[in-house]
Amino acid sequence: MTIPMKEIKLHKLNMRLNDPFTTSFGTFQDKEFFILEAVDKDGNRGFGESVAFSSPWYSEETVKTNQHVVEDFLIPILQENTIHHPDDVSDLFSSIRRNNMAKSAIEGAVWDLYAKRKHLPLAKALGGKKTEIDVGISIGIQPTVKDLLNTIDHYAQEGYKRIKLKIKPGKDVNVLQEVRAHFPDLPIMADANSAYTLKDITHLQKLDDLNLMMIEQPLEHDDIVDHAKLQKALRTPICLDESIHSLADAKKAIQLGSCKIINIKIGRVGGLTEAKRIHDYCKEQRIDVWCGGMLEAGVGRAHNIALTTLPGFTLPGDTAGSSRYWQKDIIRPEVIVENGVITVPDKPGIGYDIDEAALKKFTVKTKTFRF
Ligand SMILES: O=C(O)CCC(=O)c1ccccc1C(=O)O
Numbered sequence: 279m280t281i282p283m284k285e286i287k288l289h290k291l292n293m294r295l296n297d298p299f300t301t302s303f304g305t306f307q308d309k310e311f312f313i314l315e316a317v318d319k320d321g322n323r324g325f326g327e328s329v330a331f332s333s334p335w336y337s338e339e340t341v342k343t344n345q346h347v348v349e350d351f352l353i354p355i356l357q358e359n360t361i362h363h364p365d366d367v368s369d370l371f372s373s374i375r376r377n378n379m380a381k382s383a384i385e386g387a388v389w390d391l392y393a394k395r396k397h398l399p400l401a402k403a404l405g406g407k408k409t410e411i412d413v414g415i416s417i418g419i420q421p422t423v424k425d426l427l428n429t430i431d432h433y434a435q436e437g438y439k440r441i442k443l444k445i446k447p448g449k450d451v452n453v454l455q456e457v458r459a460h461f462p463d464l465p466i467m468a469d470a471n472s473a474y475t476l477k478d479i480t481h482l483q484k485l486d487d488l489n490l491m492m493i494e495q496p497l498e499h500d501d502i503v504d505h506a507k508l509q510k511a512l513r514t515p516i517c518l519d520e521s522i523h524s525l526a527d528a529k530k531a532i533q534l535g536s537c538k539i540i541n542i543k544i545g546r547v548g549g550l551t552e553a554k555r556i557h558d559y560c561k562e563q564r565i566d567v568w569c570g571g572m573l574e575a576g577v578g579r580a581h582n583i584a585l586t587t588l589p590g591f592t593l594p595g596d597t598a599g600s601s602r603y604w605q606k607d608i609i610r611p612e613v614i615v616e617n618g619v620i621t622v623p624d625k626p627g628i629g630y631d632i633d634e635a636a637l638k639k640f641t642v643k644t645k646t647f648r649f
């Protein structure tokens with residue numbers, strides 16, 4: 279059965295994070311991003327979120343490149359073709375190189391629309407069975423160790439299943455040693471966002487004494503060869519984030535021994551269809567995966583929750599509750615985390631309603647593309 283598309287709306291939003299979020303490559307507080315709305319001829323509405331940032335720090339994509347690619351290439355492809363299933367979107371978009379966050383934003387809206395047309399929760403449409411998911415939280419680099427210890431204590435008390443700490447040279451081994459001394463049993467991991475090179479091997483080996491669950495993306499954003507060398511020199515498992523853009527990348531990284539764990543981000547891999555393919559392969563290979571985050575608003579957060587219901591997501595992800603990021607989210611109810619657990623919604627599609635007033639409040643511009 280075809281999905282009778284009527285229009286796609288591109289909503290540009292501005293939202294401010296409650297607190298600045300600092301990684302080894304920069305600080306975020308004001309977030310501009312797109313919500314994609316796919317509307318069918320029966321009046322169903324599907325929503326997707328672009329996770330590109332304003333600056334090309336995490337990857338080469340930005341809010342502006344997403345707008346260009348969505349408007350000038352991806353929407354025209356959908357206008358010229360008939361879609362039966364969201365997987366068709368992924369296949370059609372394969373004629374365009376990369377630009378995965380742009381692709382994912384549209385594909386996500388079509389997945390939500392498809393699930394709503396089938397009266398299925400998105401999690402079920404993807405094949406997910408979990409009714410609850412375990413989640414952790416990612417904490418940015420803090421001004422002082424004291425601030426960091428207080429912040430960790432706060433989220434540990436809230437029950438998050440693991441705490442991820444951002445590190446960079448000068449704020450790494452020393453800081454993590456203090457954290458470990460204060461929280462001897464807490465499940466902790468570190469994310470370097472590519473802040474190191476192979477010259478740092480001996481330094482990074484000091485992390486092996488700290489019982490970390492893993493170290494995420496220590497080396498360059500596009501590397502899998504040096505990570506394989508580093509993994510051989512470390513007992514701590516390496517998890518790849520930035521380096522994995524596709525199932526093909528995941529296969530190569532696993533073959534080379536570049537990582538023992540993969541962080542799957544829907545936007546980074548071009549959408550839910552590819553995310554699911556990577557999940558399926560990793561499950562077969564017994565490689566643990568978890569769902570990463572991009573400081574999403576409610577729509578992106580809902581997609582992450584649905585994906586995490588697949589059985590191979592064996593480790594807690596970065597999908598924290600809405601209130602950790604926003605004064606007011608754009609979905610109703612907001613995402614709530616209790617004792618480190620999110621109850622998966624069972625309504626059709628993403629399972630959360632759009633808070634129309636909030637969407638309107640944060641929207642600075644909407645463009646409509648008719649089919
Ligand atoms: O809370 C979240 O959404 C995850 C935060 C996070 O770690 C992150 C935030 C922005 C850019 C990159 C990353 C990352 O996982 O590397």
Ligand SMILES: [Mg+2]
Pocket residue numbers: 469471494495519520541570
């Ligand atoms: Mg990361």
